[in-house]
Amino acid sequence: MLMDKVLQAAQPFLKDRVIKDFLIGLTLIACELDNGDVGVAYVLREELARGCLRIPLFQDIVGRPAAEVAGLILNGTDVLQRGAAISVLTAAAQQVDIPMDNSSSLFGLSFQPEDRVAMIGLVSPVARIISRDVKNLFIFDKGLPLDGVNPLLSPMEMQAEILPACDIVLISGSAAINNSIDSLLALCGQAREVVLMGPSTPMFPEGYRDSRITRLAGSFWARGHKKEIFKAISLAGGHGMIEEYMLKKMVLVG
Numbered sequence: 001m002l003m004d005k006v007l008q009a010a011q012p013f014l015k016d017r018v019i020k021d022f023l024i025g026l027t028l029i030a031c032e033l034d035n036g037d038v039g040v041a042y043v044l045r046e047e048l049a050r051g052c053l054r055i056p057l058f059q060d061i062v063g064r065p066a067a068e069v070a071g072l073i074l075n076g077t078d079v080l081q082r083g084a085a086i087s088v089l090t091a092a093a094q095q096v097d098i099p100m101d102n103s104s105s106l107f108g109l110s111f112q113p114e115d116r117v118a119m120i121g122l123v124s125p126v127a128r129i130i131s132r133d134v135k136n137l138f139i140f141d142k143g144l145p146l147d148g149v150n151p152l153l154s155p156m157e158m159q160a161e162i163l164p165a166c167d168i169v170l171i172s173g174s175a176a177i178n179n180s181i182d183s184l185l186a187l188c189g190q191a192r193e194v195v196l197m198g199p200s201t202p203m204f205p206e207g208y209r210d211s212r213i214t215r216l217a218g219s220f221w222a223r224g225h226k227k228e229i230f231k232a233i234s235l236a237g238g239h240g241m242i243e244e245y246m247l248k249k250m251v252l253v254g
Contacts, residue, residue: 039091121172
């Protein structure tokens with residue numbers, strides 16, 4: 001599994017770190033480590049069980065070793081536990097030397113007019129940029145209805161047919177949270193570029209070597225703004241509410 005390798009690559013940055021603060025909002029999960037680094041992960045609300053949930057793990061998560069919580073990416077029993085793991089991993093990744101994404105094109109990619117592109121997890125600003133430059137853009141997002149509002153949305157059951165024929169595939173980092181990342185990558189054998197993108201992307205390049213992923217496009221968070229980030233998330237804020245503190249990063253794999 002890909003996340004086994006990512007977790008292994010993260011170990012030097014998790015060592016001796018503990019959870020200082022933690023928050024589950026309606027849209028995002030946030031974690032602060034004892035060195036002040038903040039990480040964020042997406043909440044896959046559509047995959048949560050209904051009813052009044054109480055998950056004992058989170059009642060005493062503050063003070064736990066970061067490596068222990070990060071390990072939930074492999075053995076977590078639901079999307080909240082795995083989301084917590086991703087928030088810890090994205091926080092720990094702040095110590096990795098990753099350059100800012102200053103590329104003139106989206107993620108440094110070169111799109112061709114004849115390209116077929118797939119996006120797993122809708123990121124509307126990214127979709128608008130891509131759709132004007134390529135032959136086809138297919139978007140898969142389990143959390144969005146196929147109601148005609150977004151004509152680029154494709155049925156989830158079409159992934160197995162469409163992905164193998166795509167030239168470029170963009171996969172949300174949240175695919176690690178719902179355990180779909182390995183099956184998705186298995187369908188991308190013909191793609192010249194596979195990008196793991198978004199704030200839920202654990203930015204540990206060594207963990208992705210020998211995988212089909214060619215580049216990571218994620219986010220770090222500006223130091224000194226933990227209070228503002230946590231407050232926005234606690235009030236059901238999404239990425240747009242904390243974008244001013246986002247440091248966009250991009251690195252090639254391999």
